Amino acid sequence: xxxxxxxxxxxxxxxxxxxxxxxxxxxxxxxxxxxxxxxxxxxxxxxxxxxxxxxxxxxxxxxxxxxxxxxxxxxxxxxxxxxxxxxxxxxxxxxxxxxxxxxxxxxxxxxxxxxxxxxxxxxxxxxxxxxxxxxxxxxxxxxxxxxxxxxxxxxxxxxxxxxxxxxxxxxxxxxxxxxxxxxxxxxxxxxxxxxxxxxxxxxxxxxxxxxxxxxxxxxxxxxxxxxxxxxxxxxxxxxxxxxxxxxxxxxxxxxxxxxxxxxxxxxxxxxxxxxxxxxxxxxxxxxxxxxxxxxxxxxxxxxxxxxxxxxxxxxxxxxxxxxxxxxxxxxxxxxxxxxxxxxxxxxxxxxxxxxxxxxxxxxxxxxxxxxxxxxxxxxxxxxxxxxxxxxxxxxxxxxxxxxxxxxxxxxxxxxxxxxxxxxxxxxxxxxxxxxxxxxxxxxxxxxxxxxxxxxxxxxxxxxxxxxxxxxxxxxxxxxxxxxxxxxxxxxxxxxxxxxxxxxxxxxxxxxxxxxxxxxxxxxxxxxxxxxxxxxxxxxxxxxxxxxxxxxxxxxxxxxxxxxxxxxxxxxxxxxxxxxxxxxxxxxxxxxxxxxxxxxxxxxxxxxxxxxxxxxxxxxxxxxxxxxxxxxxxxxxxxxxxxxxxxxxxxxxxxxxxxxxxxxxxxxxxxxxxxxxxxxxxxxxxxxxxxxxxxxxxxxxxxxxx
Amino acid sequence: xxxxxxxxxxxxxxxxxxxxxxxxxxxxxxxxxxxxxxxxxxxxxxxxxxxxxxxxxxxxxxxxxxxxxxxxxxxxxxxxx
Numbered sequence: 001x002x003x004x005x006x007x008x009x010x011x012x013x014x015x016x017x018x019x020x021x022x023x024x025x026x027x028x029x030x031x032x033x034x035x036x037x038x039x040x041x042x043x044x045x046x047x048x049x050x051x052x053x054x055x056x057x058x059x060x061x062x063x064x065x066x067x068x069x070x071x072x073x074x075x076x077x078x079x080x081x082x083x084x085x086x087x088x089x090x091x092x093x094x095x096x097x098x099x100x101x102x103x104x105x106x107x108x109x110x111x112x113x114x115x116x117x118x119x120x121x122x123x124x125x126x127x128x129x130x131x132x133x134x135x136x137x138x139x140x141x142x143x144x145x146x147x148x149x150x151x152x153x154x155x156x157x158x159x160x161x162x163x164x165x166x167x168x169x170x171x172x173x174x175x176x177x178x179x180x181x182x183x184x185x186x187x188x189x190x191x192x193x194x195x196x197x198x199x200x201x202x203x204x205x206x207x208x209x210x211x212x213x214x215x216x217x218x219x220x221x222x223x224x225x226x227x228x229x230x231x232x233x234x235x236x237x238x239x240x241x242x243x244x245x246x247x248x249x250x251x252x253x254x255x256x257x258x259x260x261x262x263x264x265x266x267x268x269x270x271x272x273x274x275x276x277x278x279x280x281x282x283x284x285x286x287x288x289x290x291x292x293x294x295x296x297x298x299x300x301x302x303x304x305x306x307x308x309x310x311x312x313x314x315x316x317x318x319x320x321x322x323x324x325x326x327x328x329x330x331x332x333x334x335x336x337x338x339x340x341x342x343x344x345x346x347x348x349x350x351x352x353x354x355x356x357x358x359x360x361x362x363x364x365x366x367x368x369x370x371x372x373x374x375x376x377x378x379x380x381x382x383x384x385x386x387x388x389x390x391x392x393x394x395x396x397x398x399x400x401x402x403x404x405x406x407x408x409x410x411x412x413x414x415x416x417x418x419x420x421x422x423x424x425x426x427x428x429x430x431x432x433x434x435x436x437x438x439x440x441x442x443x444x445x446x447x448x449x450x451x452x453x454x455x456x457x458x459x460x461x462x463x464x465x466x467x468x469x470x471x472x473x474x475x476x477x478x479x480x481x482x483x484x485x486x487x488x489x490x491x492x493x494x495x496x497x498x499x500x501x502x503x504x505x506x507x508x509x510x511x512x513x514x515x516x517x518x519x520x521x522x523x524x525x526x527x528x529x530x531x532x533x534x535x536x537x538x539x540x541x542x543x544x545x546x547x548x549x550x551x552x553x554x555x556x557x558x559x560x561x562x563x564x565x566x567x568x569x570x571x572x573x574x575x576x577x578x579x580x581x582x583x584x585x586x587x588x589x590x591x592x593x594x595x596x597x598x599x600x601x602x603x604x605x606x607x608x609x610x611x612x613x614x615x616x617x618x619x620x621x622x623x624x625x626x627x628x629x630x631x632x633x634x635x636x637x638x639x640x641x642x643x644x645x646x647x648x649x650x651x652x653x654x655x656x657x658x659x660x661x662x663x664x665x666x667x668x669x670x671x672x673x674x675x676x677x678x679x680x681x682x683x684x685x686x687x688x689x690x691x692x693x694x695x696x697x698x699x700x701x702x703x704x705x
Numbered sequence: 706x707x708x709x710x711x712x713x714x715x716x717x718x719x720x721x722x723x724x725x726x727x728x729x730x731x732x733x734x735x736x737x738x739x740x741x742x743x744x745x746x747x748x749x750x751x752x753x754x755x756x757x758x759x760x761x762x763x764x765x766x767x768x769x770x771x772x773x774x775x776x777x778x779x780x781x782x783x784x785x786x
Contacts, residue, residue, distance in 0.1 A: 280782065604765075663715070
C-alpha cells in the first residue's frame with residue numbers, strides 16, 4: 001500500500017503508545033523486583049516476573065488507549081478521522097447497498113422489529129431506493145425458521161417491501177456466520193457495491209447508514225468502516241450495568257483505539273459497512289487444517305477479515321463519531337459467559353492464523369494478539385495469584401524455616417516488610433485499572449454531558465456501583481475464562497446456538513457454567529485455609545464472589561426499571577430508531593395456541609403458482625415425502641422429527657397435499673383435535689394478525705414523545 | 706340446511722382461516738352451494754370440501770415465503786488463491 005498521509009501520524013502515535021506501555025511495564029517490573037524478598041529467587045520468581053510483565057503490559061495497553069482517547073476527545077475529535085474529513089450533506093445518488101442480517105435461532109419478533117425500524121427510517125427519509133434488505137437465516141429448528149419465514153412475509157407485506165426485503169435460509173450450513181455471508185455474496189454480492197452488516201440485536205439509524213455509504217464513496221481506499229455501537233435497550237440489572245459502562249467509558253476507549261489504529265482498524269462483525277467487491281475477492285475464509293482446536297471453520301471471522309482487507313491494501317477505519325449505531329448486551333451473566341465461551345474459542349483459533357497467514361499488517365497482528373490475550377489474561381492472572389501465593393507461603397511451608405508466618409498474601413508477604421515500593425506498586429496497578437474510569441468521568445464532566453446521565457451525583461454513584469460490580473465479577477470472569485481457555489485448548493466442543501437476548505428464563509442447564517468455577521474456588525479456599533489460615537481473609541475477596549455466583553447471577557438477571565441508577569442518555573431521550581423497535585409489530589402471528597408447523601399446514605397455501613415448487617420430485621425422495629405426508633396426516637405433527645418437518649415444509653407440493661388431508665380429519669384424530677383448538681382460538685381471537693399499522697404509528701408517537 | 710352440520714362448520718372455519726369474510730352473505734352463499742350439491746346428487750364430503758371451497762370462493766391463500774432477487778453468481782477469493 002502506497003504511503004498515505006495518515007501513515008505518518010499513525011506511526012508516531014503507535015510509537016508513543018509503545019513507549020508509554022513498555023516504559024510503564026519496566027517501571028512496574030522494577031517495583032516488583034524491589035518488593036520481592038531476596039530469598040525469593042529461582043524458577044517461581046522468574047516466572048512470576050514474566051507473567052507480571054505480560055499482565056502489566058496488557059492492562060497498560062488499555063489504560064494508555066483510554067488516555068489517548070481522553071486527549072483526542074478533549075481536542076474536539078481526531079482530525080484524521082474519515083468522519084471529520086468527509087463533508088456532510090453530499091447530494092450525490094447513493095449506490096446500491098445491501099443491508100444484511102445473518103441470524104441463527106434468534107428471538108424472531110425482536111430481531112425483525114429491529115430490522116423494520118431501520119427500514120422505516122430509510123423509508124421515511126426517502127433513501128430506501130438504494131437499499132435492499134436480506135434476512136439470512138441459519139436456523140435449524142422448524143418452529144424457529146417457520147416463524148422467521150412467516151414474520152418476514154408479514155413484515156414485507158406491511159412495509160410494502162416487495163422485491164426489497166428478502167428472506168433466505170441456508171439448507172446446508174457451512175462455516176457458521178462467515179459461511180452464511182459468503183453464501184449471500186456468491187448469490188447476490190455482485191449486485192451491490194456495499195454491504196451493511198447487522199447483528200440480530202443491531203439497530204442502525206438511517207443517518208448512520210447513509211453516512212457510512214457517503215464515507216465509503218469519499219474514501220475509495222476504505223474496505224471496511226466500522227461504527228462503535230452503543231449498548232441500548234437493557235432490561236436486566238446486568239445489562240444495565242454493561243450499558244452504563246459502555247456509554248460512560250466506552251467513548252474514551254473507542255476514540256483512543258480509532259486514533260491509534262487509524263486506517264488499520266479492526267472489523268467487529270456488525271454495525272459496519274464493507275466494500276463488496278474487494279471483500280469477495282480477498283476475505284474468503286477457508287476451514288483451518290491444523291490440529292485440534294485449529295481444525296475446522298473459523299469461528300471469529302471479523303478480525304481476520306479486517307486483516308485480510310489490510311493485506312489486500314485496503315483500509316479499515318473505526319469511526320466512533322458516527323452516532324445512531326446500537327446493539328444490545330447479553331441480559332444475564334450466564335449469557336455473557338456463554339458468549340465468551342464462543343469468542344474465547346474463536347479468538348484462540350487466531351493463534352494458528354497468526355502463525356500461518358502471511359502478509360498481515362503488524363497492527364492487525366497486534367489486534368489478533370490482543371483478542372487472544374483477552375482470554376489468556378485470565379489464566380495468567382490465576383497463575384500470577386498462584387505463584388505469588390506460592391512464593392509467599394514458601395517460607396512458611398518450611399523452605400525457609402526462620403521466616404515468620406505470612407499475615408498478608410502473595411508477593412507482599414514474600415517481601416521483608418510491607419515496604420514503600422509495595423505500596424507504590426499497588427497504587428500504580430490501581431491507577432492503571434481504575435484510571436480509565438476516572439478519566440471517562442472527567443471527560444463527561446468537561447464535555448457537559450453529566451445531565452444526560454442524571455446529573456453529576458447520579459453519574460458518580462452509578463460509576464461507583466458499576467466499579468464495585470466489576471470488582472466483584474472480576475474473579476468470576478477470571479475463573480470462568482480460565483476454564484474456557486482450557487476447554488478450548490483441549491478442543492472440547494461447545495454448542496453454537498443463538499444467543500439469549502431477551503433475558504427470558506432458561507433451563508437449569510444454564511447454571512452449568514458456574515459449577516466448575518465454584519468447585520475451583522472452594523478447593524483453593526480450603527487449601528489456603530489448611531496451609532495458612534492467616535491468609536484466609538485475604539483469599540475471601542477472590543473466592544467469595546465465585547462461590548456466590550449463582551446468587552449474584554440471579555440478582556443480576558432480574559429485570560429492573562430503576563431510572564435512578566445506571567442511567568444512560570437514551571433512557572432520557574430515546575433515539576427514534578430505538579422507539580420504533582420498542583413499539584414493535586406482532587409479526588406473522590396467526591394462532592398462538594398452535595405450533596408453527598400446525599399453523600403452516602392449516603393455513604391455505606398461496607394460489608400464486610410462482611411461489612410453488614417448480615421442482616417435480618421423483619424417485620426415493622418423492623416416496624419418502626409421500627410416506628411423511630401419510631404418517632403426519634394420520635398420527636399428527638408429533639409423529640415427525642424436526643428434520644422431517646423441515647423436509648416437508650421445504651416441499652410446497654407435499655405441504656399442499658398434507659393441507660388437504662388434515663382438513664378432512666375426523667374430530668377424534670390428532671388433526672381433528674388441532675382443528676378444535678384452532679376453532680377455539682378463533683373464537684377468542686377474532687383478529688387474525690397482530691396490531692394494525694395505525695396502532696403501531698400511535699405507539700411509536702407515544703414512545704417518541 | 707342444517708347449519709350445525711360439521712362439514713358446513715368446517716367450511717366456515719376454513720374460510721375464516723383463509724381470511725375470507727364469513728358474514729351473513731357468505732354463509733347464505735355457502736348454504737346455497739351445499740344445497741345445490743345435494744340436489745345434484747353430489748353432496749359435499751370431507752374429501753371434496755376444500756376443492757369445492759376453492760371453486761366457490763376467491764381464496765387467495767397465504768404467502769409464507771419470500772423469493773430472493775435474481776441470482777447474480779459471483780465467487781469468493783481466499784488468501785493464497
